[in-house]
Amino acid sequence: MPNRRTFLKLSAASAAAPLLNWSPAASSASPARRPVVVSTWNFGEAANEAAWTVLQQDDGYVLDAIEKGVGRIEADPEIHTVGRGGRPDASGTVTLDACVMDEHGRYGAVAALERILHPAAVARRVKDDSPHSLLVADGALRFARAQGFEPQDLLTDEMDAAWREWKEKNPDAVPDPPEANVEAQDTTSRGGAENHDTIGMLALDAQGRLGGACTTSGTAWKQPGRVGDSPLVGSGLFVDPDVGAACATGWGEAIMRVAGSHVVVEAMRHGKDPEAACREAAERVQKRSDSDNVQAGFLALRADGQAGAYGVRSGFDMAIYDEAEGNRLVSAPYLVPSAGAE
Numbered sequence: 274m275p276n277r278r279t280f281l282k283l284s285a286a287s288a289a290a291p292l293l294n295w296s297p298a299a300s301s302a303s304p305a306r307r308p309v310v311v312s313t314w315n316f317g318e319a320a321n322e323a324a325w326t327v328l329q330q331d332d333g334y335v336l337d338a339i340e341k342g343v344g345r346i347e348a349d350p351e352i353h354t355v356g357r358g359g360r361p362d363a364s365g366t367v368t369l370d371a372c373v374m375d376e377h378g379r380y381g382a383v384a385a386l387e388r389i390l391h392p393a394a395v396a397r398r399v400k401d402d403s404p405h406s407l408l409v410a411d412g413a414l415r416f417a418r419a420q421g422f423e424p425q426d427l428l429t430d431e432m433d434a435a436w437r438e439w440k441e442k443n444p445d446a447v448p449d450p451p452e453a454n455v456e457a458q459d460t461t462s463r464g465g466a467e468n469h470d471t472i473g474m475l476a477l478d479a480q481g482r483l484g485g486a487c488t489t490s491g492t493a494w495k496q497p498g499r500v501g502d503s504p505l506v507g508s509g510l511f512v513d514p515d516v517g518a519a520c521a522t523g524w525g526e527a528i529m530r531v532a533g534s535h536v537v538v539e540a541m542r543h544g545k546d547p548e549a550a551c552r553e554a555a556e557r558v559q560k561r562s563d564s565d566n567v568q569a570g571f572l573a574l575r576a577d578g579q580a581g582a583y584g585v586r587s588g589f590d591m592a593i594y595d596e597a598e599g600n601r602l603v604s605a606p607y608l609v610p611s612a613g614a615e
């Protein structure tokens with residue numbers, strides 16, 4: 274199984290699919306680059322591997338692949354920004370946000386959900402088995418239980434100890450306003466003391482069905498009740514099956530301010546290639562941000578299978594898996610270097 278890290282510019286990595294003459298209307302007629310899956314950060318490679326076991330089947334369904342892919346990261350206690358093993362909020366409670374969209378553009382999400390290992394799977398049930406789109410907190414937990422999800426403790430001993438250490442140093446801290454919190458945390462690159470990340474995944478299955486999901490424990494030590502961009506349609510995720518899909522990671526307060534994933538998809542609709550579309554969203558985040566230390570990264574997967582990514586700052590990676598080149602990690606182009614980088 275190919276599994277290698279490359280440092281190619283994404284535009285080069287994804288050059289196989291022609292951009293010229295692409296339009297949403299023509300996409301169904303043009304030969305698709307599929308199946309293909311992209312996901313955020315270096316843990317995206319493991320997520321892609323899991324998703325690929327479904328995508329490589331002719332009838333593998335895109336959301337089955339995505340649920341399996343992000344589920345691997347949700348269940349990994351060594352990843353401290355998603356699911357079990359995620360950092361808790363300021364009160365020491367792990368709360369989770371997740372969202373899915375399918376090949377019809379249908380959306381389901383949960384926010385501030387506690388004690389459920391696979392929030393993206395619950396988000397999918399919200400989409401399919403409820404008349405609603407977004408359920409939060411205790412209502413989301415009650416729905417999950419009714420759907421057969423068993424509550425469990427998601428706070429690992431390691432993260433409990435980290436929270437206690439933080440609490441001791443910050444006995445009265447309420448990490449608000451958010452932009453002040455940005456300064457307190459190194460949010461700029463994978464190399465720093467990472468306090469938040471999202472596994473965002475976009476995929477196109479062999480039948481041409483497009484979908485996406487994102488799932489996260491949000492920002493570390495966040496104010497109880499805080500919800501990030503991830504479960505908000507158009508911010509953390511957006512799928513328009515006629516055009517393409519996009520997802521986001523980074524400082525949620527900055528991403529939701531510009532509805533970042535919607536920006537990406539709309540830019541593709543108007544003819545930008547996936548990388549340029551992600552760049553447009555990154556520029557908007559930077560322009561509207563109150564802090565010069567904000568990181569946000571965007572992934573895009575166009576309906577013809579062409580992928581792209583862009584970060585506000587250096588350090589953002591896209592994991593991409595397709596038949597032609599296997600699974601690899603690609604450094605996203607960016608607007609500005611992260612502090613201390615290069």
Ligand code: ASP
Binds near residue numbers: 489524
């Ligand atoms: N966007 C997520 C949030 O704000 C965190 C991240 O992806 O870094 O909750």
